[in-house]
Amino acid sequence: MKNIRNFCIIAHIDHGKSTLADRLLEYTKTVSQRDQKAQILDDMDIERERGITIKSHAIQMDYIKNGERYVLNLIDTPGHVDFAYEVSRSIAACEGALLIVDSSQGIQAQTISNLYLALENNLEIIPVLNKIDLPGSMPEEVSDQVVALIGCKYEDILRASGKTGEGVYDIIDAIIDRIPPPKGIENAPLKALIFDSVFNSFRGIIAYFKIVDGVMKKGDRVKFVNTEKEYFAEEIGVLRIEKEPRDLVKTGDVGYIISGIKAAKEVKVGDTITNVADPCSESIQGFEDVKPMVFAGIYPVDTDDFEELRESMAKLQLNDASLVFEPESSAALGFGFRCGFLGMLHMEIIQERLEREFNMTVITTVPNVSYKAFLTNGDEVIVNNPSDLPDPSKTDYVEEPYIKAQIITKSEYMGGIISLCIQKRGIIGNQHFLTTDRVELNFEMPMGEIVFDFFDKLKSISRGYASLDYHPIGYRESHLVKLDIMLNREPVDALSAVIHRDKAYDWGKKICEKLKELIPRQQFEIAIQAAIGAKIISRETISAMRKDVTAKCYGGDISRKRKLLEKQKAGKKRMRQVGNVEIPQSAFMAVLKLD
């Protein structure tokens, strides 16, 4: 156990975490350079393309120093706020963390919140300035930020370049010398922390764990404490580049277990594994059932595909337990599912995976948060779908979730960001300068405002130089109304949104204008109206299409004409008919793109 080092990497997106991780694998000869493909750990297509980590991964490296063999377990964590809980469990499995900061960019909000998490868990932090080969690198300034933030010594900060390989051996030395070995009790009953799981279509769920106390043996009867389910440890082992089966995984080490589990929801991140014959007395602290933060309807584009969508969602849930869904029906869209996501990125990922992995094109409705309506009769109703908001006459008041947002940016963008946050009903809290030109801003604001277009706006105001982190701080009463959209006087439930009263008029007008842009002209006039209750607050009209025919058939080139019309039809197929109006898929997300 004294030669085991468990560590994770804390870094902001694009600060070079994956490249540096690849270097560690290469320099410890875990992979040969020949097998190296960029970003080994991010093995999902979406992860590689977007340059983000969605799932946690773990990989074990061996390194010989001063004649001693060390086992280094790297636990790679997602970087996005949507996956904050997963990150917290990965951090809890480690004794140390590499804090990687892009030496040309400085520290970002996401990095700070994960860093605090690591500090709370008493992790040894090894700060590393990355990308020092870049011409824009500012190692002194960024070192000052790091010193100010974690109170380390200036000389404790390593400098490296994932690109050139400079400083990588120093990092490995620091991991061995500075990070303490795990402190488990070898002869205590088994206590292992599950920090992630993956789905394998042949083997079922493979859970990743770190053994806190005791050992795990192949063939053991084990119990997952929180789900109270018992399994037989069919295969256990460690995670090298490939899974390496072992008969025994020892105290402090990181490994995997395959036990014939079929669905991801049986394996909860943060749960404790113990031995049925000799159980531990208490489970590992910090376990939570993750709750979805954002809700949206997912509907098949073609109503006939509902069953296929159900199957696809169920399969997706097998390897993503944080996805929750239940059937719902919409007058406009037919049968579909109301889905809960960890956040907006998670929602995008689910939608993208449905398309990529299951070939399902879906309509996603406007996302919303979970509201609480308190009725005059004293009942409390949870509202996860705008169209479920109870009638105002029966409602005493409505509450919406608030978050505390932390934004780090360059001081020149401060003004713009503050006005954006105020526009989004934010209440400004304290602010402080990290350095002369980097400022940390704190706001309390409704989560519902973040769900819309906050990220995009923040990005454009700050030209990309702002990072955001947030966490929920409970519910607050708000004057919220349901805004309905009608097409030719028929309400389109899937376009309804819950909005603050003061913004409803402006919002209604903008959404009508946007829909006018997005809905193609049809053979008849289309009235687009926005209403609060029975009151129409805005109207736009799409005039009827009067001509849709090409004069020439392009001589003998029938193919050209056919392909043109096939394209037209393909576009139509992606539309949904509501009443007599055909609405393109994009219109259902239109409110996200309002200015």
Added chain:
Amino acid sequence: MGYIIYLRNNKANLFGLTPPNQLYILKLLSGLYIHIPYCRKACIYCDFHFSTVHKNKKQLLLCIQNEIALRESWLPKEPLESIYFGGGTPSICTDQEIGGILDLINKHFKISSNCEITLEANPDDLTREKTKALKQMGVNRLSIGIQSFFEEDLIWMNRAHNAMQAKACIENAQDAGIINISADIIFATPLLSMKKLEENLKTLIAFNIPHLSCYNLTVEEKTGLYHQVKTKKIEVVNDDQASVQFYFIRSYLQQHSYEHYEISNYAKPGYYSRHNTAYWQGNKYLGVGPSAHSFNGTSRSWNIANNEKYIKLLSQNELALETELLTVENRFNEILLTGLRTKWGIDIAHLQSQFQLQYSQIATTLKIMLERGELLLHDNKLSIAPEYWVMADGLVASLFII
């Protein structure tokens, strides 16, 4: 007028299509198309393949002859019922050049005794001498790009001819004994008022021209017009007005005993364009010359739309063809696409029996469209109601199988 009888005798062929294996059993009309890819000037709206540089013309015409020889067995061994010189501007060719090609066709194909031999012509090319010579060579039908009888419209279109030539060419052709004339006119151009449109029609009727193609100005990509519309230098006529003009033309010409037999085409009884009708019927045709399209009943192919490359290949006796094999769905869609553009429509019983699966997929949509009155069903013939002809593309597309 022998071929009209021919059409009547082949109704099955006209209104629906037979699957490939049965196609050869029915006697089919086959046509030959020759693409002459040269023009004197580029009209503002045209996106057909042509060049205004003529230095390789002789060589290219030789290559067309090579292609005719190479592809002599491409059509079944039955007489050609139609030969069509299109372009570009075929009338740019001398009468000897046209005659030379016709001679070669005669060597490699049987030509039916009443074969329709059409030449697309620009008014400025049709002098007295030229029309006479063409007639001598065997050309018996002229399709003339009149477009308008008003100078300002012709200038706006960047046409090579003027208003005087627009009229003179008709007289020349008729004097030479070619009465089977088709005239192209364009409507919904910015300078064309209703009054002028009526005037154009009146002139054509006065000349007793038996076939008219009335084209709604279309903004095609990669044209001068497209560029100018994009940069807001030209504002096109709006759809409402264009639609009004479309129906004005329809009723005006119907009053003067023209039949509106295809979205853009009108004919006096017996004067349907045999060549274009073949396109809409799904008949076989062979197209030679750069960019020309061919259809053999099961696949469509097209020549490279590049004069230099065409010359390079054909001078080595190599074809410059690309081919697309049609799936059942493709064929089904094409029947809808071509058939529903005509007043004859599609034989629904035929469609139902030959494309059972595809038909069942559109049956519900079909029913709705019939109820809405967008489609008509008379005597088993499915057609688009005339008042919906201006919406034909969208209606046809909604019946497509993809």
